[in-house]
Amino acid sequence: MWWLAVLVTIVAVVGAYATWTVTRVERLHRRAGAAEGALLAKLDDRAETVLRFVGNPGFEEVVALALSVVAVPADTQRQRELREYAENDLTRALRELDAGQVWSEDLEAANRRVALARQIHTDFVRDAVASRSLPMAVLLRLHNRLPRPEYWDIEDPVH
Known part of the structure; x- marks a missing residue:
C-alpha cells in the first residue's frame, strides 16, 4: 500500500510542475506581446514628435520618414519588415540632425523611451523563447x- 502513496505523490508533483510550466510559458508570452505593444506605442510617439516639426527647415527628410513610419501597421510579417526598415531609416536620419537645438531635447527623450522599450521587449522575447525549450x-x-x-x-536610437 505504501507504493500507492508514492505513486500519488509522484503524480501530484509532476502535475504541479506541468501546471507551473504551462502558466510560466503563457505568462512570458503574454508579457512579450504586451512589451511589443509598448514598443510600437513608443515608436509611434517618436514619429509623432518628429511630425511636430513639419515645415521647419532641415526637417523635410525626417518628416517624410516619420510619415512613412506611421503609415505602415505591423499586423502581418511583411508589414512588420517594412516597418522595421522605415524605423531604421528614421533612426539614421535623426542621428544626422544637428544636436544642441531646442527641439533636440524632445527627440532625445523620445529616443531614450524607444531604446528602453526596445530593451524590455528584447528581454521578454528572449525569456519567452527560452521558456519554450523547457523539458x-x-x-x-x-x-x-x-x-x-x-x-x-x-537600430538602437540612442547614440
Whole structure:
C-alpha cells in the first residue's frame, strides 16, 4: 500500500510542475506581446514628435520618414519588415540632425523611451523563447499552441 502513496505523490508533483510550466510559458508570452505593444506605442510617439516639426527647415527628410513610419501597421510579417526598415531609416536620419537645438531635447527623450522599450521587449522575447525549450514545455508541445514571439530588428536610437 505504501507504493500507492508514492505513486500519488509522484503524480501530484509532476502535475504541479506541468501546471507551473504551462502558466510560466503563457505568462512570458503574454508579457512579450504586451512589451511589443509598448514598443510600437513608443515608436509611434517618436514619429509623432518628429511630425511636430513639419515645415521647419532641415526637417523635410525626417518628416517624410516619420510619415512613412506611421503609415505602415505591423499586423502581418511583411508589414512588420517594412516597418522595421522605415524605423531604421528614421533612426539614421535623426542621428544626422544637428544636436544642441531646442527641439533636440524632445527627440532625445523620445529616443531614450524607444531604446528602453526596445530593451524590455528584447528581454521578454528572449525569456519567452527560452521558456519554450523547457523539458515540460516540449513534452506538452506548447511551442505548437503558442505563437513564437519575434524580435524587432531595429537600430538602437540612442547614440
